Amino acid sequence: MKNTFILLQIYIKHKRIFFLMISLLTIQACSTKKNTVVTRSFHNLTSYYNVYYNGNEAFINGVKKIDKSFKDNYSLILPIFKYSNSEITRGSFGEMNRAIEKGSKCIQKHSIRVKPKRKDAKKQSQKDKDFYNQNEFVKWIDDSYLLIGKAHFYKHDFYAAIETFNYLIREYRSKPIKYDAYLWLSRTYIEMGKFDQALEFLSKFESEKNLVPEPLLGEVALTNADIRMKQKQYESAIPFLIQGIDYTSDKKKKARYTYILAQLYQRNDEKNKAFEAFGKVIDQNPNYEMTFNARINRASIFNASAADSGPLKKELNKMLRDEKNIDFRDQIYYALGKIALNESRNNEAIDFFLESARVSTVNTNQKSVSYLAAADLFFEQPEYRKAQAYYDSAVAILSSDYPDYAALKTKNKNLNALVTNLLVIEEQDSLQRIAALPDAERNALIDKLIAQIIDKEMEAKAAKAKQQQEMAFLQQQGNTMRNEGGGAWYFYNPAMLSMGQQEFKTRWGDRKLEDNWRRKNKATGDFGDALANETTETDNAKSKMSNKTRDYYLVDLPLTDSAIKVSNAKIEQAYFNMATLYKDKFYDFGLSIDGYLNLLKKYPDTGHKLISYYNLYKLYFLTKNYNQAEVYKNRVINEFPNSEYAKVLGNPEYFKELEKIDNQVKFMYQATYKYFINNNCNEVHYNYQYVDSAFSESTLLPKFALLSHLCVGHTGDTLALKNLLTSFVTRFAGKEEVVYANEVLAALERKPREVILEEVEPVFGSELAEVSAIDSADLAIYKVDLSQPHYYMVVVANQKVSANLVQFRVQNFNIDYYDFLNFEVENQLLSADYSLVMVKLFKNRNMANNYYESVRIAGDVLSDFDDDSYRDFIISTDNLKTFLEDKNVLKYQKFFDNNYLKK
Template identity: 35%
Template sequence: MKSSCEKFLILSVGVVLLITACSTRKNTLVSRNYHNLTAYYNYYFNGNKSYLKGVEKAENTYPLNYTNLLPVFTFGNKQMAGSLAGDMDRAVKKGSALIARHSLTVKPKPKSGILSKKYRAFYNQNEFCAWVPEAYLLIGKASVYSNDFDKAQQTFDFMFTQYPNNPILFEAKLWNARIEALLGRYEQSQEMLRSLETDKKLPEELKPELNFSFADLNIKRKSYREAIPYLEKAMEYRWHKSKRIRLTYLLGQLYEKVGQIEQSISYFKRVTRMNPPYETAFNAQIKLANLFQEGQKGKDLRKLLYKMAKDDKNIEYLDLVYYALSRIDLAEGNKNAAIENLTISVSKSVSNDFQKGLSSTTLADLYFERPNYIMAQAYYDTAVSVIDENYPDYAQVKLKADNLTELITNLRIVSHQDSLQRVALMSEPDRNALIAELIVRVQEEEQQKRKEEEEQRFNTSLYQQQQASQNLAGQQGGKWYFYNSATLGVGLSEFQMLWGKRKLEDNWRRKNKGISALIVTEQNDEVKEQAIAVQKVALSNKSREFYLLDLPLSDSAMKASISKVESSLIKAAEVYQNKMKDYPAAIKLYEEFAQRFQSSENLVAVYFNLYQLSKANNDNSRTTKYRDLLVTRFPNSPFAMAISNPDYLNTMKRQLAEEENGYQTIYTLVSNNQYAEAERLLTAAVTRYPKSNLMPKYDLLMAICKGGPGNLGDYRNALVEVSKKHPDTEEGKQATEMVAALNKLELKLTLGGNTESTSPKTDASKLSITYTDSDGEQYFMVVITNKMDLNRVKFNLVSFNLDNYINDNLNIASSQLNQSFNQIVVDVFPNKAKALDYYQRIKTQPDLFLNATAEECTFFLISKENYALFVAEKNIQNYLIFFKQYYK
């Protein structure tokens, strides 16, 4: 009995002690040991295990793009963050649960007597569970891998304030610096790393991680030379195999970036000896081939690359293989072979946009040097379609593509229109014979295409049958197609047979998306050509009418075709001259223009361009020829004067400066409402400088002067004239906006309120035109804006009259009151009383006037005599004052 009581007592004490230890309200030796033990084994151990599992997964599966520098770290990638979400979320949850259940912040009962320094430090700390700071660090690191940088930094900032003396802060600061680098805040990151570097208390195990961080920061800042020693120093430690391979490859890339080719080759060779994954080994071999300069090794590398090209495992990498072969060709000075290999590289590129862009720009550069601008344009345009702003020299590649597109577009217009003109000028029998040949050629091509398609369908069908029979036994019965790996494999193989390997993107069926910009550029927006295009779609390309539609067979069509050639020749020559600096090509086109278009108004400018280009090329005979042509044929042109009079340009500069000063004076006068003096100076300026570039500005200021005294009619008319005369200038557009603003102002002034809400502020007897009160014949008058449906309002009034005044024989007429308003007149009422009855009945039915606002519509009565005065003045506000006073 006694023994049982003792056992019960001991058990009870144990339970009490356990409950006491579980509490975070008391801080004792027992409670601290309990929380440290359970925090580690129940939470931190499992959370850290999930974190390390995620880190290992990131190291082994990080998506590496070998055309760019490989990463130092395997975090900061959105795609990777998604695949690590499960492990990192579990780490965060375990860390958060540890903090919630085992954070021990209450102070222990202080000892009596003199306290040691060590005890005071222990007593003053903010956390008494050793694993809570570790949990915060775990949450921060896992958040970085999850790309939740805000949460990570908030966690680290909390640690900095709560645990200022805890050694764990070194690692927290290191991770915080890495986040700053990821976010592009390089100065802040460097400052944090420097602070850690100079801290003598930095733990030894963090020094290689610090070096990795310095290397990563310098790479992000493109300071590649500074990154190398940090990375090499960090690599002295033993690391996981995948990490060591990746960083060794990165060192090879960095040495290549700084031009130290021997060291780069050494590191890439080291990669090949590390038994790396196939893709890494392949890219290292490609790098070694690309780094080849000259010598006997070229034969060995070429042999290796051809062997790689034949290996089915390398189908996805053929663009890299043939690009490497082109590098060897260029090193040996064989540009023709390089062009062949680069062409294959571009055609074989499936998913590597960077490599396709690199191969395309290299190929385009080679064609540009020849020069073969048509092929150069095609490949620059292909490059632009697959690269983005992050590509090296993107702006330069884009500029070349745009310039060449403009050039080729105009050259093709010239060639196309010349061909059409030649056919149009043939005799009808010859023309019909040519068209017949074209139709036969089309029929033969279509027949050949049908034959090839039938063969392909047969082969595809045969392949499907073979695959189906081979996989029938292994297919998983009852599964939907997209869950069945066997049927999916057959479908993929069939797709690749038909289309090849295609990148997952829009418009994947289009063979050459790069030429789309050129096609768009060539489109003509003229209505006539659109109509022709519609007709051609409806016609068969095996009918004669299909080919006749484009031909300029009429005089007007031939004239339009010749005009296109004239315009495009000049545009193409200007691209050669101003954008590509190909002066011989520019001279050739300008001379063709001069020969073909002797009566063109552009001939004088063409002669001057030929004079300047010949002079720049030190071609004395051509320089003399075009100088003489300018002086003799166009003696009064500015070009001839500039050649004949050495001081002509200085004189023109002085004249322009004088004119500009005069314009500023006029502008100031207009701004100060001194319209009369401004108008006088404007008239003189227009007379003195009839061909001035400032003419749109002069005309706009003149219009403002006309409106200054308050004459809205003249003001509007002058502004409309400016907008018509200079439609494509800033002044013309401004005039259009001013007319619109003026119309709005007139609406407010004219229809500021309807006849019911408008109260006369002026006595009718004081109006400029004297209206007389009359009991005789009256009209009912409606004024609406020209934006309202006039015919609809008239129809409504006719219906109203038929329903209510069918015996009164009322007529309805409409006309334009001014540029902004229309008027409708209902006549005739025999007297004022009859008219007022009509007015009172109609004002209760706003739907007759389409429920227009007071600013859109007003109506009133007016006598036959006063109507004649109103039409002469056309001032609605004046008459409404009279109406309110005398029609009550």
């Protein structure tokens, strides 16, 4: 007790000194300029609890927010990771920014890079040397860099993430954390679509597998699976996914990865393995939606030959009766349809698929898949008209990321064309049949149709009145409930909520809760459609008539000989189109043969006789009906002896000989063009005359002729040049060279003395170049409006550059530099010789010009193509329409140079 009292007296007497000593020690510990046990211990402690911990918690909360916001689409293969969707990750930017801020603060306030005092070199152990040689002495600094990099990654700020991860690898090459950096760097490159670079870093885990920290092995395996799935290499992703599942201890994630594995087996047509994997998902008891979809998929891949489907169907029917599955009935009916299909009960399967689509409420993905399943079965039967109707319904609501979406859209387009021709035949046959009736009988038929229309209108009015009464009743009930409810908030009042839902359905039908829900069809058309839709349609005479008058119906009837002739021409063309579609698009050779035979029987003098004969020859040959093939081969040779088809059938070597001649003419044209450039006009004239007499069918003949005529201009005889070019335009009407000839003629009309023909440069390959006579009058078709939306456009010469390659490079450029703007890149043919690659859409000229300059500065898009193989510019929406009609690249090039580059 006495000692304690003495110590207390000493403390009271010297407490200022004690406080001063503690303060000095704290200040010394705070310093990052000294590297001692005290400073290291202080900063290791405070860097974690004061800064890093808070930043890491913010990052974890951001990831949780993404996980919570992400909505799985079970009609597609689920993604392994949920960070690819930039719309979803945007919601976590606040947390990610906080993580970056805290990580940066940790580095700035707590990093110690100064070396500690060395011991005597003789007394240093290897451990001491390694400690001294490290670049950083606070253990949470490298974690802070990793945290910053991951936060940038989740923000889709990929270049900042790459820079951070590369710094980690350089600075901590001897530390295990470099493997974390390798992992996240590979994920960054995967998200950028740079798969080769990603695989390069993933390969390091294989070459250094003994050094990789074990907790990372599962993540590495999952990343290997992810990169293969993103490249649609589903089969090779399976072993990596299995490995990732084995390393995963989190039950929720394990169930998800197992579900994805089942989907991969299902896509790979390994039904037994898929069935087993879906069963494992159910056993792991994940959330209700995943369990439900696992049950549905398990039922849909049931092997009818291996077991009885009774228990499965019983389970599905029980699920149908469960009230909580009301929004899942579409999937249940779809699964029942798949079971019926597996048991070869196709008609029953169709009924289930259509019922699935009918009862669908909020799941538009399932509705589209159900329509698609029914359409596929109708297509196989084949019932093309029904198939078209359901493909049409499916494609209208199908997500563009659905597997083989482009192929489905093409099939639908072909079916639309087929059904359009079927309808033409039916409509024209019906119109001709009605037109052939006596007047009294025809009028009675029309009057009956009018009466039906009036009855339907009356029914519609009655239904509308009833609906209005119901709405008034609902409103009255709502007022009563509001009074009785004591002002309860709408969403806490079940009765009011139910009425609101009913009113919504009455007005809008079943709509999914999503952006732009009011829009019935949110799909956008392609580049050509967008331009076409801007044109207005004129009203025809029929649109001004009432559909309750006889004249409305008589207008369509072919009541005169000329009208019947037009009607027959439509039917004839439709028969030919249908037969060709069956052959080329659907490979239905039987229906194609029937189509051509019907055409020849109904219209024996058809203008399509030759091609029909030739196609019948090929079709019979393909179906091994060699006798009939010989019949139509002989008809081609005997009835059309001078045709290309007769030459082909009569001489099997015809095409080889034609190709040899074509190569010879091409070689001669290249020489002739050089003669033209060097003003050696005698050789130009001679070669043109030779080709004209020996190879008059050559597609290059117009080019020879044009060079020869332009050589006449070199003599200064503009009158002779005008006469030659006028004859050229008549002789080669429709050829691309005529456009150029007309430009020269127009220039000669305006300023004949100023036309300079000596300076002709190649534009693309062996094409002719701009004539300097083109002046401002030629460019009047284009208007300057810099405020309009603009496109970036590359025109390529098909013989020199692949438009697909240019499109690929432009898309990669956009991913690298403009990923956040989601530009659309398309390519289309401008003519037989040129293609367009388009980037859309820029708000105005300035934004488009910035992009144009960026392409040129980057240098990795077009720089390695020859200058004469492409042209690139920006163009306004109005001028684009004009350009697509005019198709003259040089004319717009000059307009662009004058009005954009000189600004």
